[in-house]
Amino acid sequence: MATLDIEGAYRTIPCKPNHKHFLVVIFEGLFYMDHNIPFGLGSAAGLQGEVADCIIDLWNALKVDPAVKWVDNFDIFRFPSPNGKFYGTVDGIIYCYDYDLDSMKEMIAPLGVPWHKTKGSDFSDIFVYVGFTWDLTQKTVSLPEKKRIKYLNKLTIFLQKYEHAQVPKRELKSVIGTLSHITFVFQHGRSFMSNLYEFLTDFKNDYIPRYMRSSVISDLKWWHAILSYTHLPRSLIPLGPTRDYSIWVDASTEWGIGILWDGRWAAWRTADNWRGIKRDIGWLEGVAAKIAIIIAKEIGVRNADILICSDNQGVVGTFNRGRCSNFMTNLCIRRSDTIYKNTGISSMLIYVNTKENLADPISRGELPPYDKRISFPIPLPTDIARFFINV
Numbered sequence: 001m002a003t004l005d006i007e008g009a010y011r012t013i014p015c016k017p018n019h020k021h022f023l024v025v026i027f028e029g030l031f032y033m034d035h036n037i038p039f040g041l042g043s044a045a046g047l048q049g050e051v052a053d054c055i056i057d058l059w060n061a062l063k064v065d066p067a068v069k070w071v072d073n074f075d076i077f078r079f080p081s082p083n084g085k086f087y088g089t090v091d092g093i094i095y096c097y098d099y100d101l102d103s104m105k106e107m108i109a110p111l112g113v114p115w116h117k118t119k120g121s122d123f124s125d126i127f128v129y130v131g132f133t134w135d136l137t138q139k140t141v142s143l144p145e146k147k148r149i150k151y152l153n154k155l156t157i158f159l160q161k162y163e164h165a166q167v168p169k170r171e172l173k174s175v176i177g178t179l180s181h182i183t184f185v186f187q188h189g190r191s192f193m194s195n196l197y198e199f200l201t202d203f204k205n206d207y208i209p210r211y212m213r214s215s216v217i218s219d220l221k222w223w224h225a226i227l228s229y230t231h232l233p234r235s236l237i238p239l240g241p242t243r244d245y246s247i248w249v250d251a252s253t254e255w256g257i258g259i260l261w262d263g264r265w266a267a268w269r270t271a272d273n274w275r276g277i278k279r280d281i282g283w284l285e286g287v288a289a290k291i292a293i294i295i296a297k298e299i300g301v302r303n304a305d306i307l308i309c310s311d312n313q314g315v316v317g318t319f320n321r322g323r324c325s326n327f328m329t330n331l332c333i334r335r336s337d338t339i340y341k342n343t344g345i346s347s348m349l350i351y352v353n354t355k356e357n358l359a360d361p362i363s364r365g366e367l368p369p370y371d372k373r374i375s376f377p378i379p380l381p382t383d384i385a386r387f388f389i390n391v
Helices: 017-022 044-061 101-107 145-162 169-182 187-192 194-200 214-226 281-298 313-321 327-343
Strands: 002-005 024-027 030-033 067-070 073-076 086-090 093-097 126-129 132-135 140-142 243-251 256-261 264-270 305-310 346-351 388-390
Touching: 002 101, 002 126, 017 024, 044 067, 044 073, 044 101, 145 169, 145 214, 169 194, 187 194, 187 214, 187 327, 194 214, 194 327, 243 281, 256 281, 256 388, 264 281, 281 305, 281 313, 281 327, 281 346, 313 327, 313 346, 327 346
Parallel strands: 243 305, 305 346
Antiparallel strands: 002 073, 024 030, 067 073, 086 093, 126 132, 132 140, 243 256, 256 264, 264 388
């Protein structure tokens, strides 16, 4: 695959003459009228998108396909052709292709696209695109070392400056944007974004800074530790079809948690002290989902995506998203992520109506025969176990 980038993409698009008076700025007492689209204008992305779509359409018509784009960045793929005039090497094997980077540029040269001279790369199995390194042969994605060091330095400076001082909203949003971007590679970091997102809502406006909460500082230091060393790439190889072990989970505030796994059940009654800050029905449902993931680990499931049925739409959404605004439920997701990372397990939660949830009676204390109970002990994390009584 090859990558290309348009230089000054927005600045190459002229502004409609009768719209220019909307693009006037004042500097040192003088007024300046912009004749081209400025970066940051709300409609600029759409206007650049029209240009990019035109480029893609022309390439597709000329059999340069598949070619895809993201704003002003282009990805161009190619496949071996028996009649190709251009040569390329993949895994040490030479193949013929219908086009190379220069020839595909030449095809649309009359457009006068100002391609960036240093950004982009020629056809290769390994390339950088939207800030990540992609390896087509190994089917992995990773954060380039240069980017890792850049983001680590950014976070270091941010913590040094604002750990004990008020942080402006703009500075916080910049860090959040960076970390949100790299969760595509560091998926287990999604649950370490919730406190940052929630803190962002505390700002009354864009101009009054605030002190960071301890939970925000803690999560930023977690990210700092993650970025302090090079990680293995994230594999993009699918785990295969989602496995249905007939897993059903449910919770009720009146009794406790019930789980049904392929006809075998487990249940825990809530202790008198279970209620607390952020420990509500959503948290109970989250604990039930986490226990199902613990069971998957204990019975030896590895490198598989498992299906879990729940009648709580909030828990289904947050587990699939990888984070939750409720910090107690978010801890369940974090612990589940640790299991995912160590076992290759992933989970897909789906919503079922309460009346169809086979675990619903169990969560209300209607227990099946004991000979159908899961026979091995299920280890609950210590800070969770104290709120439950094993049945």
